[in-house]
Amino acid sequence: MTVLIPAVNGQVAAGLARRLRGENLPIRALARDRDRAETALGGSAGVEIQVGPLDDAALLAEALRDVDIAFLSVGTDPRQTELEKAFIDAAAKAALPHLIKLSTIDTVPDSPNPVGRWHADIERHLADSGVPHTILRPAYFTTNLLRTAAPSIKATGRWFGTSPNGRIAMIAPHDISEVAAAVVLDPALRGHTYDLTGPEALTLHEIAAILGELLGREITYATATPEQMREAMAARGVPDYYVEVALGIDRSVEAGLHASVTGTVAELIGRAPADASTLLARHLPAFAV
Ligand SMILES: NC(=O)c1ccc[n+]([C@@H]2O[C@H](COP(=O)([O-])OP(=O)(O)OC[C@H]3O[C@@H](n4cnc5c(N)ncnc54)[C@H](OP(=O)(O)O)[C@@H]3O)[C@@H](O)[C@H]2O)c1
Incomplete structure (x- = not known):
């Protein structure tokens, strides 16, 4: 099983890559800066890092080749919606078997947080794309x-x-990475939307x-x-x-x-x-x- 992690130096993404490296799964990562990615990962051992912008369609098509599951989490950036939608479109084109998308717990169409509205828009795009998916909606990060x-x-x-x-109900990015790893490793956990809290x-x-x-x-x-x-x-x-x-x-x-406080993290990671x-x-x- 090959796992693709774009924006790998993000706090949740890097934690997921470090966790999966311990499972000896082939991991392919995308980053716009190799040095920052290697710092976030604590070295590049066990991870194939491809470097380039996330809106490079050729790079995405190449990166998605023979991938079984991907984890999508572009950081808070004015281009987040555009970049995540472009990745979802590339995933649909490549017939990606499963995508885990990091969203946020305040994802409602009229969210008072602009980022909640961005994620609502991206989640709709993902639903319409036909790509099988799991959505993680964490609360406020401690960081x-x-x-x-x-x-x-x-x-x-x-x-x-x-x-x-x-x-x-603050949550650590590290605990969200653990949840994402559980979903990668156990197909029975896929296909749901999970609210993740401390x-x-x-x-x-x-x-x-x-x-x-x-x-x-x-x-x-x-x-x-x-x-x-x-x-x-x-x-x-x-x-x-x-x-x-x-x-x-x-x-x-x-x-x-x-x-809200949910028991979902404990249910998923034990x-x-x-x-x-x-x-x-x-x-x-x-x-x-
Ligand atoms: N913070 C919270 O309380 C909270 C709560 C719930 C959900 N979330 C969600 O969690 C996700 C991660 O958020 P974060 O802000 O904490 O991110 P982060 O972990 O700081 O991750 C940022 C990642 O996105 C990449 N990135 C950002 N803009 C990019 C661009 N224009 N092109 C390519 N790569 C780009 C960064 O690459 P570089 O390293 O190259 O810059 C980095 O790898 C977001 O979707 C956020 O909405 C956050």
């Missing part, structure tokens, strides 16, 4: 906090956002309290207005599209779209997903002074 909160927490002990009441839904204030306990100093989450957030992110050089994504994620959180305290402890140096 978001490394980008959105850690620098501010390190410097000032607090961070800002626009979601004072929303709850988040074991508890916490407010950002509760997450701040856990971090404070782990760090031994007071950490707070403070509410700002969308305008204040836009200004602060622009001053840090955050690209405009990502400013709107960040505000959209907060709107989704506030609307409760990341708050162990509970890591809880917030364990995950934050794992990343503690990023928050510590």
